Amino acid sequence: MELKELQAALEGILFASGEPVAAERLCVGLDVDRATLDQVAQHLMDEYSFQHRGIRLVKLDNSYQLCSAPEYAEDIRKTLESRKPAKLSQSALEVLAVIAYYQPTTRAYVDQIRGVDSSYTVGLLLERELITECGRLAVPGRPILYRTTKNFLRSFNLTTLEELPELPDSSPEDGQITLELEAAVAKLRQEEEEQPEQLQEQEQ
Numbered sequence: 001m002e003l004k005e006l007q008a009a010l011e012g013i014l015f016a017s018g019e020p021v022a023a024e025r026l027c028v029g030l031d032v033d034r035a036t037l038d039q040v041a042q043h044l045m046d047e048y049s050f051q052h053r054g055i056r057l058v059k060l061d062n063s064y065q066l067c068s069a070p071e072y073a074e075d076i077r078k079t080l081e082s083r084k085p086a087k088l089s090q091s092a093l094e095v096l097a098v099i100a101y102y103q104p105t106t107r108a109y110v111d112q113i114r115g116v117d118s119s120y121t122v123g124l125l126l127e128r129e130l131i132t133e134c135g136r137l138a139v140p141g142r143p144i145l146y147r148t149t150k151n152f153l154r155s156f157n158l159t160t161l162e163e164l165p166e167l168p169d170s171s172p173e174d175g176q177i178t179l180e181l182e183a184a185v186a187k188l189r190q191e192e193e194e195q196p197e198q199l200q201e202q203e204q
Contacts, residue, residue: 003043006032006036007040007043007044007047009030010026010037010040010041010064011044011057013030014064014066017065017066018066019065020064020150021064021065022063023037023038023062023063023064041057041064045058054069055069058154059159060153060159061153061159063150065154088128091116094114095110095118095125096125096131096148096152098110098113098114099125099147100148100152100161100164103145103147103148104135104145104146105145105147106143106144106146107122107143107146108143110122122146129149129151130149130151130152130155131146131147131148131149132148132149134146148161
């Protein structure tokens, strides 16, 4: 297919999906290699941005998704009468930061770092689809392992986990991890406040 045809096909696939679609699956569906897919996707990204369109094409780790432009979030919310999601509490951000930096990890490990029980907060983050279960640790009791989700990346305007604020070298046992995580939490909170509606309203 020609470039314009590939762009139109990619746009149609992502619009119909309404969710992130893995790059490998797109390559198979469009019968192109990864380099071509990324080139086609970048053309669409640039086109939407240059033309100030109401939709955006975003890359999330190894997936692509169509979403509404964040600058029109208020108009979309008013029109569809959707409510803005409640902001995360400090404790929720702390738990999320621990999981984000040490994933896959267990709730017991989160509790060890924070010094308090995190069971309720982990449940809340699961409901918000910011974290998900990803297996069990091979130790007695086989505790559940948790990792962050693509929704986590969308919510904090990240493309990959590598874009998380960097933590200085330290171990959770040396007493410095709390201060470092507090700094990371502050950064995450800033991102949440600056992009509160980023990718919340998907183009359907």
